Every structure is written in structure tokens, then in C-alpha cells.
Amino acid sequence: MLDQTPKEIIARSGICINPLKTCQPVGALYAALGVHRCMPHSHGSQGCVSYHRTLLTRHFKEPAVASSSSFTEGASVFGGGANLKQSVKNIFDVYDPDIIAVHTTCLSETIGDDLNSFILELDIPDGKRVVHCNTPSYVGSHVTGYGQMVAGFIKYLAAKEEKSDSIGVFPGFVNPGDIRELKKLFKLMGVPAMILPDPSDTLDGPMTGSYQMFPEGGTSLAEIRAFGGVKRVLALGLLASKEPALVIKSRCGVETDLLPQPMGIANTDAFLKRLMDLTGHTVPKELEYERGRLIDLLLDANQYYYQKKVAIFGDPDTVAGLLSIALELGLFPSYVVTGTPGDAFVSQCQEILQEYDVPPAKVKAGSDFFELHQWIKNEPVDLLIGTSYGKQIAKAEDIPMVRAGFPILDRYGHAHHPLIGYEGTRRLAELVAGALMDRYDRDCPDEDLDVVM
């Protein structure tokens, strides 16, 4: 496995090898699937949306619908306005969604298609909406693409004149299981909340024997409208929710808190503390007990985590959260990497690391799996935490791996579970201990195999 990867590291500026990110449009598509009766639409060649639907389907093991402007060479020369017009008519005629959420691609961006004016010229049926965002693939990553789409919904649909008693939440690039956990936290705190987007029920739908292209679930048009008048918005994930947080502040004057993902105990504590400050509500006993059970677990299993070296990789907001969890478990993070470019990630992670008395870690944005692998070849680790492509390194170097983040293509049921909240940390703590203990059992001499651990 990966036998051509040398230990010797050569500085690279031209070639990315084994990417740790993908392009903006797939993030935009994912965000749009969390809106009720919304058809994500990719303005470009149909190959893009084929790849994106495939990736999302493989991650969620669920249908991921989306349409395309199906550019040909002609459209690439003369512009894609006619293709968009025809697409929108056909989509409303055949699939009848309430909203079409258009995102651009490197193709339509490079030729300079002006989506604002295209959309103004569309013939849109009464009560239906068409929104858009710009997601050139040569900027950012799938995480920023996600943020662009959420911001696009706000730009087009949030109404300043609305009044709502709810807290608005941008959940960031997380799984349906995280959304359910968020809802649980708000419910237990007695705080009414609206979440945009909400892929629970749209991307973890039940088996009923009948297929619904637009299932129940997803943030509704009315709810997005009402976002313009919420008391406050909690924008989770410093990168994924940055853009929508800026937009809702500037468009609707809504105050926002841009917070790290509530992953790990300190982050979840801070999140709940913020809710307390905003609402005056107290944390119920049920949540305190949940927190207590988690701390109990960490103390009980401590010896299996203690100073084990870990490499953490994936998307910036998730990796920062996983880093917090790893430190709380007592692991020693050696490598903390993302493929998404941006220095903010590095400073965020360094700040987290500074709170702990641990050896220095290598933290890098804009990295790739190849670089991570070379680092590991030079200084090995005991554990990998991250996304599915990491399994190549796990196999090549014989390192146990715990899957977390996006994409996870080789597991079933993972997206039902949270990484956020105390419950998310509890789950990760269990997975990590299990992986490390299994490895010990596998490698130890027979006389050292203990049934009781």
C-alpha cells in the first residue's frame, strides 16, 4: 500500500498528492439538501453533479438528488444563461420543488456567467424561489462552498421585517446525527431554535417502502424567512459558518456568535454557557448527568489514552473539534492537518494546544494525505483519527484508525451519530479506547492477553 511514498520529504508547490479536501460545489450541494423541498442545481457540466451526488450518496448511503445545467461546448462558449433558463423550467415542471438552489462551478465561473442577472430574468412560478451562490472550485474547499450556499439562502430569503423568538443556528458542515444532537441540546435547555440547513430526515430518512424525492425534514422557506428576525444567531464552525454569519449581520442586522463546533467538553460547556447567558435558562440535571457520565468514562479509561500519539485530519472545523476531544482524552496530538487552505485554522489549533502541557504538534492547513504520510513515516503515531482515505496510511503503516468527519465512505450508520455535544465526545472516547485496546490485544504476547482491562 502506497509503496511509492518515500520517507524523504521534498517541498512541493505544484502538485497536490492525495488531497485532503474537495471542491466548493459539493459543499453547496450538501447544504441545499438540508432545505425542505429544495432542488440543488449545479450550473456547469453534468460531470460535476454526477461526482457530487456520488460522493454524498456514498457518505450518507442515502439518495442525494441534484440537477445540472448540462453545459456542452456551445454553452461554454456562448454562456450558460439559456441552459439555466431551460433547467429551471424543467425542474419546476418535472420535480416541482419549492426552491431551486443554484451553485456555480469552475466552468461557469471561468466564463463569467452572471447568476444575479440570469436569475432576475427567469420566469419563476408563483410561490417558488430560485436562489444562488458562487462556488468556483479553484477557491476554498467543500467547507467554504457549504458556507456560501447557506449565505445564499440568507441573502435571497431571510426577511429583516420578520420577528421570531427563536435562536437561529448555522450548524456548520456536520452530519444529520449532529443536527439531532443539537436539537436535543436546545430542547433540554428549553430554548426554541431554528437550524439552517437541517439534513436530518432528508439525509437519514427511514425505510418505508415508498420513495419521496423531497422527504419530510429540511429547513422550510418560512423558517429561512424568519431567520431575518431571530433574536440571535449561533454560527457553529469558524470556517463553515463564517460567511453566513457575516451575511445575516449585514443584511438583517442580526447579532451573531461565531463559535467553534461544540465538540469536546470545554466547547460544549462554552456552548451551553452561551445559551444560558442569552436566555437566562439553566442547564438541566439531565445534561449535567450526561456530562458527568462522560467525565466518569474518561477517568475510568484514562490509561488507554494516556500520551498515545495521534494524527488528526479532515476539515478545519471538525479537526479543531477533534483536537479538543483528543486533548481532553489525554492523547498527544502529533499532526493536525486539513487540506482546506487558510491560516485561521492553524492559529485556532495552536491556541487549543497551548492550553495543554503536550509536546509540540505539527499543525498545517492546505496539506494533503501524502505529506501527512511522509511525516508519519519519519515520526510514527499510535492512532489516526479522520476521514476514509486515511485508511490507506493506516494499512501502509499498520496504525489503528477511528473514522470521523467527511467523507466517510466505508462505514454504515456513522452519519446517524453525533460528534458534537457530550454525546459526541462520549462516542469518540469509546471508539478511540476500543481501537487502542484492540491493537494492544492483537500485538501482545499470549501471556499478556487480559480478559479484564
Added chain:
Amino acid sequence: MDYKTAVLGKYNARIYKSRKDHILEVKEGQTQPIAANTRAIPGIMTNRGCCYAGCKGVVVGPLKDTCVITHGPIGCGFYSWGTRRNKARPDADGNNYIQYCFSTDMQEPDIVFGGEKKLRKAIEEVMAIFKPKNIMICSTCPVGLIGDDIHAVASQAEKDYGITCLAFSCEGYKGVSQSAGHHIANNGLMKRIIGADDSGHIGQFSVNLLGEYNIGGDGWETERLLKKIGYNVVAVFTGDGAVTDIARSHRADINLIQCHRSINYVAEMMKTAFGVNWLKVNFIGLQSIARSLRDLATYFGDNGLIERTEEVIAEEETSVAPTIANYRERLNGKKAAIFVGGSRSHHYQDLLLDFGVETILAGYEFGHRDDYEGREIIPEIKEDADSKNIENLVVEPDRRYRAFLTPERYQELKEAIGLEEYAGLIRAMGDGTWVVDDLNHFETEEMVRILKPDVFFSGVKDKYVVQKAGVVCRQLHSYDYSGPYAGYRGAVNFGRDLTMGLFVPAWKLINAPWRESNNA
């Protein structure tokens, strides 16, 4: 009931007009034209991918002794990294680059100021780290639009590093589907690789396997059979394939075509340039395998080979017969729908029949009319604006041209084994069954509802749509992470997987007991 009207009747006039000639009910004994390889309709959810996917993803991606660099923003390279299950083992030098994804990861300044500089730098770094003998560059949409000259960069790299470096202008917007990318890749292999190596000895009974991508290990199972009989497999295009092998492939005695759609250009061009005859084979399904092996033995006309072929068929059939019979007992009488890329929708009908399963609906995602109606239709196919943009490479007989057969023997074999012929999918299907080209999401839902197949074979984008509707869907692109399905052992795997899919205990648990009375 007229299913065609039932499905198409829900379309607006413009879509109706575009789609009506892509769907037909098979009338046995009739010549039935079908519209194919035309533009997808904007907004209508097609399963099709793009030109890049056909070139990089399908044809050149599997070459294990080659660093394939995707020149473009990160997505395209990422999505085509290790996702197609085209398996490969390291070559004699220990190289296997298919586990790697190489991308220039173009950023905004590269789009504004041009990406050639970054591409050159990328090649320099790949050479410094991996020292490959071959590099191939595949371009993505923006590269063509900003006018990067990837061919000039490739030529320069050949001079600078003494390697083989090919460039493919396979931008996603070209053509109407992956099919354009297959053609572009075929042209590149023909221009630069095929015929490049005359060294060494090619044994007798030498064959190339074309259009075999070794998904789930299919190619290995097919090769096992061929080698067992006594054939020399010179090159496989391109599953577990290598540029070093393909460079020698012009000296083989025959080209065996598995996937007609993606590789027939190479077969035709090798015939013209080097005189290599081709034979359409199918190593999917017991009857098809036996027929393909017998046809091949007939081609060589060697008595020892013919005898050995019969021995191997008998031995292999005997070894799998009880298991096949066992699965057949559980599957017999089931109805299937198949919608895959370019050739499998035909191939798998043979395998299904081994289990007593009839195909009631079939179609190709990116097939051409000849894949449906047979190759004799080719002269009648009109070029359109999209197909004209793909280079139609004209080759001349090479100085090394070698006719393996006398003209008389060639004619005899044409009649006896259908040498250089392909009759297409429609003729393989029964009266009253359905053929739909570029079946889309809406039509899939409708056809599943109306025709009620017991199993639907398609890809991952359809899989959960169909299964949520209560019909088992098996992926015939990736084999649902199983396989091989080719050859005799593959048939057993397929029977097991299909039986498994149909008899999953959970199918019976869908209705909660307190809901059953409502549904009764």
C-alpha cells in the same frame, strides 16, 4: 397499457420531444431505431458524467505504471481517486500509482494568469519524488477555457525527463457524456503508445483484452481462463494495465473486446494500422463465456487449442454447476431491470439468464446507436455539433501491418463466429421488454413503479432511490464492493450477491406490526 405514454405523458412538450425517441418497446424481428448519444436535457437528472470522467476515470486512470496528473481545481482529481474499483497489483518494477491522486489543485491566480507554470512545476515534483516512466495529463473544464497548452507542456516534459508524457484535452464540457472521453483516450493511446515497442518475443495464441477495466477483479478471472487454455495475454486495456504492455499490443493475434462502447475505436484503428482482427466477446455469464472461448478457439483453428478449450469449459462448468443450480432455484422467474454505462446492460442479461432471470428493461447511460442496434447502423449515424468536436483519428496501414488470416478465412470466420461484428443490445431482448436510453431519475421512478422489476441493477446514485421504493438495487458499476462477476467464479459470486440482496431479512421487517393491518 402503453408504458411509453404513461411515462412521457408527464413531460412538458419540449422534454417530450427530446425524450420520445430514446424509449422503445422491443418488437422481436423488427428493426427498431433508437435515439442515443444526444445531449442531456438541462435540469433533467441524468446519470451521465462528463468527458473527463470517461478519459481519466475510465480509460487512462487504471494504468498502473503511469502517474496521471489531473490539471485543474481539486474536485475532479479527488472524485476519480480510488472510487471505481479498477484493481491493480504492482508491476514488475514494483510500481502501482493507482492508489495515488495527482492534481495541480489550481487556485484563482492560476485561472487568471494561466496554469501551465504550475503544471510544469507539478511534473518536475512528480519526477523528483516518483521517477515514473510515464506521465499522463488530463485537463478539466477551466483548462480548456483559459487555453493552457497542456500538449506543449507534455512535449517539453518528454524532452526534459526522457519519459513518455501524454496530454488529453478531455475537458468536462466536451461531447455529451463520458463517451467523448473514451474516444479522446483511445486516440491518445493509439497515437503514442500502441506500437511503440517491438522488442522481445510475443508467444503464440496471443490476445489483447480490450475494454476490461478489472472492476472487482473481473480481468483477473478472465485472464485466468485464457491462460489456462493456453493463450498469451499481451495487454489489457486498461484494468491492471500498463503502458509497457500496451506498447507491445500491436503484435497480438487478435483483440478481444469486452466493453464495446469505451474501446471500439482502438480496435478499429489497430485493425487498420496493424491488421489485428477483433472479436466481440462476453466473459459475463456461463453460456457467453463458453461461446466466447469457443469462438476464440475457432479463430485460431488449432486442434489442440480447440480440445483444451472444451476441457476447460467442461471442468469449469462442472466445478460451479451445483452452486449455480442452487442459486437458480431461488432466482428462477425473477424480473430484472439493468441500467449501466455502455455495455454491461447487455452483458449481464446473459448472466441473469443463467439464473432464470429475465431482463424486462435495459438501457445505456452513454451508449451510441450501434451499441443498441448493432454496428451495421454506424454508416447511418449522423454527426452532430457535439460529436464533431471530438477528433476522429484517421490511421493508415503501418509498415508492420500483418494479416493474420487469409481473406477467405476472414470471410468464413465473419460468418462462423461474427468476427468484427456486434449485434447490439436490442436484438438480445425479448418481445415486449423495454429499452430506454439515458434513463433519468424521473423515468427510473416511473418505470420501477409500472414494470415492478424484482431487482434493479444500476449505480450508486440510483441505488437508494430504488431501494427506498422497496426494490433491491445492486450496483453494476462497483458490484457493491464485491466481485469479480466475470468468468465462472464470477458467476457464482453474482448468484450469491443477487440471492443475498433479494432475501435480506430486513425486507420483511419494513412494516411495523402495528402498521400491517393498515396496509393489508
